[in-house]
Amino acid sequence: MPFGIVEVIALLLGLSGFGLQNNPKAPTPDQALEYAMPDPDVVAHFDAASVVPGNYKVLMQLADQPQIKQSPELVKMVKQLVNEVEGARGLAKSMSGIDFTTDISDATVFFRFVPQAKNPDMVLEVHGKFGTVMLDKIGKMTGKAPTKIGAGQLVETGPDSPALALTGSGVLLVGQATYLKERLAATWKAPSHAPGTALGYIAEILANKPVFALSLTLSPAARKELTGKFEHPNFLSDIINRHKVAAFAVYHDGIGFVWGDSTKQGLDDMGETLDGFVDILRAAQIAPRGVAKMFLGALGSYKGDKRVDDLIRHKADLVKIMESYSGDGNFKVQRDVDAKNLKLSVRLSGKTLSEVVPLGFVAPLAGIGLLVGRGQSSAPPAMMVQPQPSSPPKGLKGGSRGPTKKSGDPCEGGQ
Numbered sequence: 547m548p549f550g551i552v553e554v555i556a557l558l559l560g561l562s563g564f565g566l567q568n569n570p571k572a573p574t575p576d577q578a579l580e581y582a583m584p585d586p587d588v589v590a591h592f593d594a595a596s597v598v599p600g601n602y603k604v605l606m607q608l609a610d611q612p613q614i615k616q617s618p619e620l621v622k623m624v625k626q627l628v629n630e631v632e633g634a635r636g637l638a639k640s641m642s643g644i645d646f647t648t649d650i651s652d653a654t655v656f657f658r659f660v661p662q663a664k665n666p667d668m669v670l671e672v673h674g675k676f677g678t679v680m681l682d683k684i685g686k687m688t689g690k691a692p693t694k695i696g697a698g699q700l701v702e703t704g705p706d707s708p709a710l711a712l713t714g715s716g717v718l719l720v721g722q723a724t725y726l727k728e729r730l731a732a733t734w735k736a737p738s739h740a741p742g743t744a745l746g747y748i749a750e751i752l753a754n755k756p757v758f759a760l761s762l763t764l765s766p767a768a769r770k771e772l773t774g775k776f777e778h779p780n781f782l783s784d785i786i787n788r789h790k791v792a793a794f795a796v797y798h799d800g801i802g803f804v805w806g807d808s809t810k811q812g813l814d815d816m817g818e819t820l821d822g823f824v825d826i827l828r829a830a831q832i833a834p835r836g837v838a839k840m841f842l843g844a845l846g847s848y849k850g851d852k853r854v855d856d857l858i859r860h861k862a863d864l865v866k867i868m869e870s871y872s873g874d875g876n877f878k879v880q881r882d883v884d885a886k887n888l889k890l891s892v893r894l895s896g897k898t899l900s901e902v903v904p905l906g907f908v909a910p911l912a913g914i915g916l917l918v919g920r921g922q923s924s925a926p927p928a929m930m931v932q933p934q935p936s937s938p939p940k941g942l943k944g945g946s947r948g949p950t951k952k953s954g955d956p957c958e959g960g961q
Contacts, residue, residue, distance in 0.1 A: 566596055579736065582656050582739075585743075589760070592757070594650045598647055609621050609628065651673045667721075667725070670719065674718065697715075761792075762791065773787060790888070791889075804889070831875040835872060878893075
């Protein structure tokens with residue numbers, strides 16, 4: 547049964563409870579970079595503790611929310627979704643011993659491009675609640691028993707598959723076996739993340755506790771391989787060759803950028819580009835609200851249609867949805883320029899992420915689609931066409947025009 551407008555409004559109100567949480571126990575740079583590659587081309591970090599537990603709790607309670615409980619169809623859909631999530635969660639736990647909703651705190655992955663290689667070198671470092679039972683289960687599935695190295699254990703799953711390791715302190719590592727063995731050895735020391743280095747740039751970002759962060763500090767070999775894919779020089783190939791660091795981060799209350807350039811003119815150009823992007827984000831917050839107000843103001847002209855009448859009765863809810871999924875464009879901008887080191891840092895923040903990154907355009911677009919669609923008449927159902935026989939029926943002479951159409955026959959052959 548298709549959902550009506552009331553159900554859609556109720557669902558959007560229910561989903562507004564999802565979001566990103568501030569994690570006071572987010573990993574420090576020292577913790578997140580303990581088993582890092584010393585000179586990675588790409589680093590990506592994800593703080594699962596600020597996303598998964600809170601949103602999982604909201605999902606489990608979604609069917610009990612008053613606006614959802616008013617619709618049996620919505621309750622049924624939400625419960626079906628919950629059952630699917632719980633089924634996947636239980637299957638993963640039985641196979642690996644890991645509960646993805648509670649056992650994973652954060653993950654940081656390091657990549658290094660290798661020219662002409664099929665895949666880049668990789669090390670994934672995951673903090674959480676892990677035990678040797680997990681490696682035993684994986685070992686049984688792959689037919690490879692864990693081996694003890696130093697205070698940790700290693701499982702090599704195959705020549706073309708990444709190995710898994712668990713350190714003595716309970717950190718899960720995934721990557722090429724050679725790298726993992728180095729990190730399990732008693733002689734392993736965490737690489738430096740001094741300012742101005744590849745790890746130094748991501749360390750500065752991690753100190754601000756992002757939910758997600760991505761940092762690029764490409765090596766000359768990686769730059770050459772990437773720019774070689776372009777037929778002609780362009781903006782993208784230029785910034786690949788020119789940058790010292792290009793980083794992007796998502797926080798519970800906004801987003802941030804870090805750009806390090808090799809020339810002053812390049813730094814100025816990127817600053818202008820980011821300023822323009824900030825202007826677009828502000829406009830993207832204000833424009834959906836303006837369109838929504840126009841839409842709500844025009845609803846009265848279409849009274850009498852059941853769908854429109856439902857919207858009019860739920861005007862207050864529609865306004866609440868817009869406020870939940872968008873802001874007024876007045877988010878804070880912190881812009882720091884390090885002229886000596888040719889580095890630009892930009893931080894955009896509000897009360898929530900949605901006050902910076904707009905999601906409110908969805909509701910007004912749906913409203914416009916409703917009004918436009920209502921003004922168009924539905925096309926009549928297509929007539930079934932009876933195919934004309936490929937040869938005259940028996941008893942008709944060649945050249946005959948065929949049988950006379952009977953009165954009331956809904957269609958004629960050949961039309």
